[in-house]
Amino acid sequence: MLSYLLKKSFIFSLSLLAVVTITFFMMKAIPGDPFINEIAIPKEVLKSLYKHYGLDKPLFVQYLKYLKGIIHFDLGPSLVYQGRSVTQIILKAFPVTFVLGLQTFFLSLFWGLSLGIYSALKKAKWQDNTIGLLSSIVISIPNFLLASLLQYLFSVKLSLLPVARWESFAHTILPTLALSALPAAYMARLVKTSMLDVLSQDYIRTAYAKGLPFRKIILKHTLKNSFLPVLGYITPLITYLMTGSFVVERIFAIPGLGQWMIASIQSRDYSTILGLVVFYCAILLLVQFVVDILYAILDPRLRRREA
Amino acid sequence: MNDLYDPLDKKQLLDVIEETHHKSAWQRFVSSQTGMIGLILLSILLFFTLFGPYLTSFTHLDINLSNINKRPGMTHWFGTDDLGRDLFTRLWMGARISLFVGIGAAFIDLVVGVLYGSLSALFGRKVDEIMMRFSDVLYAVPHILMMILFITVFGNGLFSIMLALTLAGWINMARIVRSKLLEVKERDFVQAALVFGSSKRRIILKHLIPNSVGIIITTVTYSIPSAIFTESFLSFLGLGLHPPAASWGILISEGIDALQYYPWRLVFPAIILSLTIYAFNAIGDALRDAFDPQRRHAL
Numbered sequence: 001m002l003s004y005l006l007k008k009s010f011i012f013s014l015s016l017l018a019v020v021t022i023t024f025f026m027m028k029a030i031p032g033d034p035f036i037n038e039i040a041i042p043k044e045v046l047k048s049l050y051k052h053y054g055l056d057k058p059l060f061v062q063y064l065k066y067l068k069g070i071i072h073f074d075l076g077p078s079l080v081y082q083g084r085s086v087t088q089i090i091l092k093a094f095p096v097t098f099v100l101g102l103q104t105f106f107l108s109l110f111w112g113l114s115l116g117i118y119s120a121l122k123k124a125k126w127q128d129n130t131i132g133l134l135s136s137i138v139i140s141i142p143n144f145l146l147a148s149l150l151q152y153l154f155s156v157k158l159s160l161l162p163v164a165r166w167e168s169f170a171h172t173i174l175p176t177l178a179l180s181a182l183p184a185a186y187m188a189r190l191v192k193t194s195m196l197d198v199l200s201q202d203y204i205r206t207a208y209a210k211g212l213p214f215r216k217i218i219l220k221h222t223l224k225n226s227f228l229p230v231l232g233y234i235t236p237l238i239t240y241l242m243t244g245s246f247v248v249e250r251i252f253a254i255p256g257l258g259q260w261m262i263a264s265i266q267s268r269d270y271s272t273i274l275g276l277v278v279f280y281c282a283i284l285l286l287v288q289f290v291v292d293i294l295y296a297i298l299d300p301r302l303r304r305r306e307a
Numbered sequence: 308m309n310d311l312y313d314p315l316d317k318k319q320l321l322d323v324i325e326e327t328h329h330k331s332a333w334q335r336f337v338s339s340q341t342g343m344i345g346l347i348l349l350s351i352l353l354f355f356t357l358f359g360p361y362l363t364s365f366t367h368l369d370i371n372l373s374n375i376n377k378r379p380g381m382t383h384w385f386g387t388d389d390l391g392r393d394l395f396t397r398l399w400m401g402a403r404i405s406l407f408v409g410i411g412a413a414f415i416d417l418v419v420g421v422l423y424g425s426l427s428a429l430f431g432r433k434v435d436e437i438m439m440r441f442s443d444v445l446y447a448v449p450h451i452l453m454m455i456l457f458i459t460v461f462g463n464g465l466f467s468i469m470l471a472l473t474l475a476g477w478i479n480m481a482r483i484v485r486s487k488l489l490e491v492k493e494r495d496f497v498q499a500a501l502v503f504g505s506s507k508r509r510i511i512l513k514h515l516i517p518n519s520v521g522i523i524i525t526t527v528t529y530s531i532p533s534a535i536f537t538e539s540f541l542s543f544l545g546l547g548l549h550p551p552a553a554s555w556g557i558l559i560s561e562g563i564d565a566l567q568y569y570p571w572r573l574v575f576p577a578i579i580l581s582l583t584i585y586a587f588n589a590i591g592d593a594l595r596d597a598f599d600p601q602r603r604h605a606l
Contacts, residue, residue: 027456140532140582141581141584144543145559145563243540246544265546288447
């Protein structure tokens with residue numbers, strides 16, 4: 001187990017370093033910088049601006065300085081929003097995105113699992129077919145479309161829920177619904193397939209043969225074993241929540257990380273883009289790291305093979 | 308006794324076996340309901356993509372300010388937008404862009420992924436290890452961030468967006484091809500062919516390629532809709548193509564703004580986009596089941 005952990009943490013740190021390096025040099029490769037715009041700035045001012053942000057030093061020195069900063073959670077100053085550091089922006093915006101993500105995560109987990117298990121139990125009956133049809137429809141609709149339609153229907157037409165902004169629980173309902181539809185549909189398919197797979201295994205037949213009641217077979221043998229593929233879906237789900245939040249936060253005017261990401265791209269605030277990318281990647285890699293460990297705990301064969 | 312080991316006979320026999328395998332995969336596809344629905348839908352969509360823009364007397368850029376936001380009717384079948392442009396024409400011109408980007412991206416994924424995956428699988432050992440670690444590290448970077456960075460650096464032209472879409476797509480293909488090849492390599496019939504003295508070339512051409520074609524076609528079919536999706540997503544965020552180009556993402560995001568008063572501006576592009584995605588996914592599902600009957604029996 002220890003060697004497995006070591007190996008995984010090595011890959012984790014290597015990936016993070018690769019991300020930081022690639023992103024850093026890509027951002028530096030963009031021609032021009034945010035100080036060069038329509039208004040001509042005197043040369044001296046430009047020079048002192050470069051000096052202030054450390055942009056006058058050689059590229060490699062800047063890179064090392066950036067790496068050193070990351071260790072202290074210092075992602076540098078924002079180039080557009082004066083007096084604000086990227087770390088401050090993240091600290092302010094992340095809790096919002098986190099709450100939205102957490103609600104979506106549990107809602108889609110709930111719907112995905114229950115619909116998936118239900119349609120596996122009702123295999124090829126009308127319930128299963130309906131769920132299958134619904135999930136293929138949901139998978140075919142872009143989430144920004146779904147979010148806009150929900151907003152139009154429930155807020156503009158029916159005035160049941162707030163149109164936008166992020167103030168009370170009622171404000172979070174529509175964004176959460178819009179964001180969770182797609183992962184719920186995916187997960188329902190995934191759970192159904194893996195459950196049917198488990199149900200056709202020999203040990204289930206043995207359990208039937210020895211007269212175990214159906215309820216017990218499902219609860220004791222099937223559910224636990226059909227969770228493994230769901231675990232594999234957690235990282236893609238977190239990635240989806242992240243990118244989905246770009247769109248949903250924009251439609252519902254939620255001041256989260258996604259909004260900042262889009263805003264910083266549009267204003268060419270390179271240090272904020274860089275900081276947010278590094279932050280996002282760190283979170284995702286961390287999730288992947290935890291999932292890998294969970295896998296090893298649930299499936300002992302894996303850690304023996306990988307170690 | 309000699310006839311029994313006649314190389315020609317053996318070759319013919321193998322060909323017959325492989326042919327029946329493919330025939331039945333095709334037959335299984337044709338007999339599946341979802342697959343046929345998807346195929347018919349896609350043919351209709353392709354027909355309009357090719358000929359739709361010529362069915363009207365407008366081009367997708369004709370501005371007519373005395374004719375803005377017209378309801379769908381006899382002259383403008385899908386209505387007009389806020390600059391009086393004919394939506395029917397714009398929609399099918401948009402289909403050209405979206406399908407071109409989607410299919411182009413899927414094709415690049417295919418070429419790069421198959422090359423990378425099969426090289427990794429065929430060389431094996433150290434080369435395989437290094438190639439797979441490299442793609443693992445790349446895969447760990449969130450795809451959408453890579454695309455956004457790429458587009459920020461290289462601009463949002465048609466080809467830059469198409470390349471951005473393939474940045475991560477090929478890794479998936481490479482992984483699938485590699486694991487399929489590794490699996491087939493260990494199967495009994497390949498071992499048997501080795502024992503019979505088949506050359507490496509023959510094994511690759513006659514066993515490895517035919518046995519992995521199914522999963523490759525299926526993966527390509529799935530990657531087209533996901534590329535179309537991502538393109539529309541980027542357009543919605545303002546990071547994709549810019550108006551007056553008419554990709555579906557642009558039409559839908561313009562339609563969302565007009566939803567309250569001119570709903571048809573959203574309804575038509577949204578339905579067509581969703582139908583296209585549905586068609587590709589349905590064909591993908593049917594292909595997957597057709598090439599892998601065991602899976603279908605399990606379901």
